[in-house]
Amino acid sequence: MDTARTVPPAPAAARAARAARGAGRRRAALPLLVCALYAVLQLVAGPQFTLFPDSYRYARATERYLGAPPAEAHRTALAAYCASRADRTAHDRRLQPTVRQSEDAIRAAAERACLDRWADAPDITTGDPRYQAIFAGRPGYPLLAAPFVAAFGVLRGMQVLGVLTAAAGSLLVFALLRSAGLTRRAALVGQVTFLATPLGWWSAQALSEGLFTLCTLGTLWGGLLLSRRWSAAGASLTAVSYGVAAVTRYSSALVLAALLSAVTVGALCLRGRARHRGTAAFAVLSAAAAGGVAVAMRTLGLPSSQDTLQDTFTHHFEAPDVPDPWGSLAGLAERFWADWSAQQAALPYFLLLTALAAWALARYGDGLGRLALAIGVTGALQVTAHPLTTEAARLGCLMWMPVVLGLPLVVDRHWSARPVRQPARGRGDAPDSP
Numbered sequence: 219m220d221t222a223r224t225v226p227p228a229p230a231a232a233r234a235a236r237a238a239r240g241a242g243r244r245r246a247a248l249p250l251l252v253c254a255l256y257a258v259l260q261l262v263a264g265p266q267f268t269l270f271p272d273s274y275r276y277a278r279a280t281e282r283y284l285g286a287p288p289a290e291a292h293r294t295a296l297a298a299y300c301a302s303r304a305d306r307t308a309h310d311r312r313l314q315p316t317v318r319q320s321e322d323a324i325r326a327a328a329e330r331a332c333l334d335r336w337a338d339a340p341d342i343t344t345g346d347p348r349y350q351a352i353f354a355g356r357p358g359y360p361l362l363a364a365p366f367v368a369a370f371g372v373l374r375g376m377q378v379l380g381v382l383t384a385a386a387g388s389l390l391v392f393a394l395l396r397s398a399g400l401t402r403r404a405a406l407v408g409q410v411t412f413l414a415t416p417l418g419w420w421s422a423q424a425l426s427e428g429l430f431t432l433c434t435l436g437t438l439w440g441g442l443l444l445s446r447r448w449s450a451a452g453a454s455l456t457a458v459s460y461g462v463a464a465v466t467r468y469s470s471a472l473v474l475a476a477l478l479s480a481v482t483v484g485a486l487c488l489r490g491r492a493r494h495r496g497t498a499a500f501a502v503l504s505a506a507a508a509g510g511v512a513v514a515m516r517t518l519g520l521p522s523s524q525d526t527l528q529d530t531f532t533h534h535f536e537a538p539d540v541p542d543p544w545g546s547l548a549g550l551a552e553r554f555w556a557d558w559s560a561q562q563a564a565l566p567y568f569l570l571l572t573a574l575a576a577w578a579l580a581r582y583g584d585g586l587g588r589l590a591l592a593i594g595v596t597g598a599l600q601v602t603a604h605p606l607t608t609e610a611a612r613l614g615c616l617m618w619m620p621v622v623l624g625l626p627l628v629v630d631r632h633w634s635a636r637p638v639r640q641p642a643r644g645r646g647d648a649p650d651s652p
Contacts, residue, residue, distance in 0.1 A: 248402070249392045249409055253385040256413050260381050260422065267377050269302040273424035274342055275353045277372045279360035284368055292340070298372035299342065300332035346535040348525055355520045358466030359426040376424035383428035384421040388412045390435040395626050398442060398586050404630035412622045416615040426466050427612060433463035434474060434596075434616065438589050441478060441504075444496035445485070445585035453499055460507035468520060472511040473599055477592045479504035485588060492585070523603065530604060547603070554605035572617075575624025582627045593619040 260267070269277070274295050281291035308325035311317050317324070336342045343349065366375035388409040395405040412418050421428035436459030443452030463471040482501040485492040515522060527543035529535060540546055562569050572594075579587030597616030604613055 248406060249389055252406065252409055252413070253388060256385060256388070256418075257381050260377075267302075267380065267422070267424075268306045269299045269373070269376070269424050271299075271343055272353075272426075273302075273376065274299040276360050276363065276424065276426070277367070277376065279353065279357070280363045280367045280372070283357075283360055283364050293337070294372060296333065296336055296342070298376075300329045300336075302373055303332060304329035344534045344536065348521065349529060349534055352521045352526065352529065355518070356426060356465070356467055358462060359429050362429055363424075380422040380424060380428060383432065384413060384418050387421050387428065387431050387435060388418065390432065390439065391622060394435060394439045394442065395623065397439065398584070400626055400630045403633075404626040407629045408622055408626035411625055415618045415622060416611060417618045417622060420612055420615045425612070427615060430463055430466050430470060431616070433459045433466060433471075434593055434619070435459075437463070437474065437478065438586075438593060438619075441482070441500045441589050442586055444500040445482075445492065445589070446496065447494065448496040448499065452496065453503065456500060456503050460503065464507070464511050464514070468511050468515065469523065469526070470596070470600060472508055472515075474593070474596045475504045475507035475511065477596055477599075478589065479508060481588045481592045485585075526604070530606070547605070551602050551605045554601075554607070554610070557607075558610070568618075568621075571621045571625070574628065575621045577624075578627040578631070579620060579624045582631055583624075586623060590620045590623045 277295035277298055278291045281294050282288065286294065304325045307328040308321045311319075311324050312321050339345070341350065363376060363379055366379040369375060370378055391412045392405045392409040395408045396402070400408075417431060421431050436455055440452045440454075440456030440459060443449040444456065460471065460475060463474065479501055482497060482504060486497055486501060514520065524543065527547055528539050531540045531543055531546050532538065576587075576591065579590055583590070594617050597614045597619070600616070601610050601614040604610075
């Protein structure tokens with residue numbers, strides 16, 4: 219009986235196969251190279267990374283989770299905060315033409331003034347129990363920061379965590395877009411866009427925005443998987459993302475879950491191809507997350523929107539409570555959005571990018587569009603609930619999510635070598651009817 223022989227490939231074919239494998243590995247490494255370049259850029263950012271007052275409170279909570287007594291946790295967090303702010307003060311003042319002091323002298327004086335002012339205070343803003351309770355209900359970010367602070371100290375540890383969080387967010391964007399059927403080139407555009415917009419910048423700061431953005435992307439990815447067909451991985455990703463979001467910023471998680479539940483129920487009612495158990499599962503998970511957060515807030519006595527409004531209109535409870543915080547909010551929000559609209563009209567790059575991205579998401583999104591737009595609305599609602607010019611950029615960074623996810627669709631449709639591929643639908647998925 220003859221034995222089949224394996225015929226070695228021709229040298230040219232073997233070289234072509236090796237070249238193809240090498241090119242594939244290089245393409246696979248591109249998202250990691252983008253993250254590495256981003257990390258290098260952050261190393262030269264200098265005092266652009268600065269601790270905020272909220273960063274001090276998160277650092278203090280992190281020290282408590284690491285076992286430090288309250289007084290020691292305050293001193294450690296305050297020392298990092300004052301050092302960071304002194305670096306930024308020295309940097310800014312050295313750029314003024316009339317300043318003759320050395321940068322070291324400016325830094326030392328600013329740090330000493332900060333320490334002297336807050337060393338014996340319970341908090342750098344206020345010790346009011348209502349204000350402290352707002353942060354006590356947000357253990358997610360301090361718990362995540364704990365191993366980094368333990369390894370590198372408060373300032374360096376939070377900076378390392380910020381770089382990793384932003385890089386992880388960009389990789390999630392890349393993977394999500396690839397899962398949506400986009401080409402590698404288009405997904406890379408989304409990754410770079412994420413890092414170049416306020417979403418990437420705020421994700422890198424020592425604040426809870428980065429972790430909450432990761433949770434938002436995880437929820438969106440899970441919802442995308444479930445909108446195409448039933449997926450246990452999609453359901454698990456959605457549930458975990460909602461859970462982590464709730465312990466990171468429960469009020470934002472409530473708004474996010476409620477909006478995603480609403481748009482998914484709308485899709486179930488209006489779109490025939492969305493009527494399958496995956497979409498229904500995402501609607502149920504989102505509704506359960508919103509209801510669970512609402513019940514937890516009432517059961518655990520967590521601060522409500524009424525408390526945060528009083529915080530806003532009493533300047534951190536320094537003034538007496540206002541009698542009608544919701545009426546005050548309506549008036550302030552109206553003035554804020556009128557001013558915001560005027561600013562956008564003068565420099566409308568955000569509006570133009572959002573309009574282009576919204577068009578692409580509506581035309582080519584195939585389930586991704588409604589989820590991305592709902593997340594953008596979540597950012598707008600967060601700003602409406604706290605319409606302060608000093609906080610709007612941070613609270614509204616999710617408004618950039620449609621841009622991050624929509625522009626790659628334009629690239630994929632009009633500048634890629636091939637059109638967007640549609641993921642294969644599994645047995646039992648919805649028919650392709652309108």
